[in-house]
Amino acid sequence: MTRQLITLIVNGDRYQVPVAPCETLLDVIRDRVALTGTKRGCTSGACGVCTVQGDDGRAVLSCLALAIEWDNRPVTTIEGVAGGDELHPVQKAFLEYGAVQCGACTPGLIMTAKALLDENPDPDEEAINEALAGALCRCTGHIKVKIAVREAIKAMAADAAPEDGHGIQEG
Amino acid sequence: MQLPPFAYHRPASLDEALARLSTAGDSVAALGGGTDLLINLKLRLERPRALVSVRDLPELAGVSLDASGTLRIGAGERLTDLAAHPLIVVPYPGLAQAIRAVGSQHVRNMATLGGNLCLPTRCWYTNQSENWRGSQLPCWKTDGQVCHVIKTAPNCRAIHSADSVPALISLGARVLLRSSQGERELLLADFYRDDGIENNVLAPGELITAVLVPPARVRSTFVKAAARTGLDYGYATLAGALTGSNRVPKSLLLVAGSVGTMPLVLQKPAQIILAEGLNEAGIEAAADAVRDDLGEVTNLFTPPGYKKRLMRGLVRRVLHELRRQKLPAAD
Missing domain, CATH: 1.10.150.120 ([2Fe-2S]-binding domain)
Known part of the structure; x- marks a missing residue:
């Protein structure tokens, strides 16, 4: 399958990742960027455990978002919520x-x-x-x-x- | 569940998108917010060779009023934005309520109006994983010869449950459809077909680009009965839009959702109100009459007949709400 190189911006950090169109944002955040705070639940948008914050600040279901559509669009995950040692x-x-x-x-x-x-x-x-x-x-x-x-x-x-x-x- | 492989295109213009959509007919699907399509791909209910992302096309964006007062809503607009949009919330509270009833806030942050209008029908037997479905005979929708829900049904009776649709139909909305061949406009009420599989008239290569709501000073409302307030598909929904006064109503459209393969315009209850006026006796008579408008309706979570009783209550609630609602202020 053809992969395309995208720049994923997670919590301000940039990751160059080759992704196939069928990889979800959830798959890439967990399995490629290795940020496993975002959980994999129902994978069909019903449970919300995969929620991340999109570039407009709104809650996004990362299990129903294609990683390829998040090229150069900042995402915040649970790992990026605390400011250093200071919890949100x-x-x-x-x-x-x-x-x-x-x-x-x-x-x-x-x-x-x-x-x-x-x-x-x-x-x-x-x-x-x-x-x-x-x-x-x-x-x-x-x-x-x-x-x-x-x-x-x-x-x-x-x-x-x-x-x-x-x-x-x-x- | 994992997605199957597919090619992905993100065209920069509507023309480019329409060219992409028309090249390979059915095996290319338009991708809006993806909140339903991607689930169906995971369930292997649809197998497009390629997805064409249309959500961010500039031609599909925007909410505006034209000179005649017609409201144009771009099909790529997100439901969260529409549910709070002043051009919708103030003049058409029923539409705002209906849009807000779709999915969860997470879903509405991603989902588009065009996507909601094209929502495929659903059924408890079919909208399951491939393995789950494999444990029984295929049904009409999966190339079989039987309906598991209504055994005697000669075709697929899966339920249409896009919440925005009854509200838009009650307001007399029209849809703009574009393909590489040209553009056509039709009443949203004529967009749907009474078939669980081919449930709309969208031709291969065609895309909804906008929804048009005609100018009218209406009272409008929407109610949804579901197991939970958030996220669930409705057991039944009802939208109502009324012009005229309570004593002399001029027009009334009552449109039910989640009761069949397409939205249902309730004839008898509306006729009764138009003849009797929007008063206590008229409302009771209209609620009593709704049974006759509903065909074979079933729902596996509830006993047969439940939806007919439920709809009676929804007719009451919608009519009482319309009766006490004030007309939105004129501009």
């Missing part, structure tokens, strides 16, 4: 509020929540439900996930609030 507020909230059981769905849920909050920092209940409906946890359900997302919203709003003049900013 959504990741912190998932840890703190125990929004995880077996963990297989967690990368997809975090990418889904991050994509939602990047576009809308103050989503209402309906918007949260609408986004999370596309990423499933089959261990334990979405209650703790929703608690974590709501707490992440609060934490991000507090971070974004203007300085009140007291104290010295860390770092």
Whole structure:
């Protein structure tokens, strides 16, 4: 099968990868770029564990995206969410509020929540439900996930609030 | 599940895409968002030799009003953008609701309107992996001689369940079809065929380029009954669009989805409302009459007859919503 050389930009890193048209973005991210945080689940768009963030910031099902269509288009995976050792507020909230059981769905849920909050920092209940409906946890359900997302919203709003003049900013 | 091998083309212009699509007839498929096509390829339900990516063609982009007030929606527009578009949300709330009912937000971020209009019919027996299907006799859709759902059916009765379609038909939408031979325009209602296999009139090499919604001040709504709010295909859907007042309605289109191989325009309930007015008694009579409009409908998850009872409830809900809805403000 003819392969075509593409430049995949994952979390800001560039990878030159020869891909066949039938390789999905998921296949290439996991098996060629070796970033296995993005999970392979139903491979038919129903479970959301393969969610990554596309170049428009929106949640993309990498199992239903052809890698060849992502030539030179930046993608963010779960590995690119934390800033160095500092976890993203959504990741912190998932840890703190125990929004995880077996963990297989967690990368997809975090990418889904991050994509939602990047576009809308103050989503209402309906918007949260609408986004999370596309990423499933089959261990334990979405209650703790929703608690974590709501707490992440609060934490991000507090971070974004203007300085009140007291104290010295860390770092 | 892995994709089978295929060639891939990403033409830069519509003309180039149409040339690609016309060269090899059926073994070339247009690729929009891929959220349904790629699944069907993984299930080996379709075996195109080549995919032609049309999603990002500039000719398929854009949402705009022309001088007459007709809304033109490019077929390559993503559903997420359309569900929030001011030219849709304000004048046509029913269409916005219907688009938002498609798949999950993840799917809508990728899926195109043209792709949703061309969604193949689905059935519990056929939309399975090749191995799963191999455990029983092939059906009409897989080159067999039987329907596993309705044993006596003389052809494929798979269900058409593209949620945007009933809403667009209720608004009198038209579609623009282009091929390398030329362009034609037809009512979306005439685009579909009562056959689970060849469920639309798209000719080989032809592509939907845009959807046109005629100007009208309408009240519109859409409801979907499904196992889950997100992601599931509907057990049944219903779109309604009404002009005129509650006392003297001028026109009413009620269009049901997920009840057959094509969207169904409900005749009797609409006639009753137009004759009786949109009032409590009229709504009850319309809901009672919907049974007669529905043919053989089945759904493996529910007892036979369920969809007819369900549709009765949906008719009620849609008519009550239309009755209390205010007309969108004029420009």
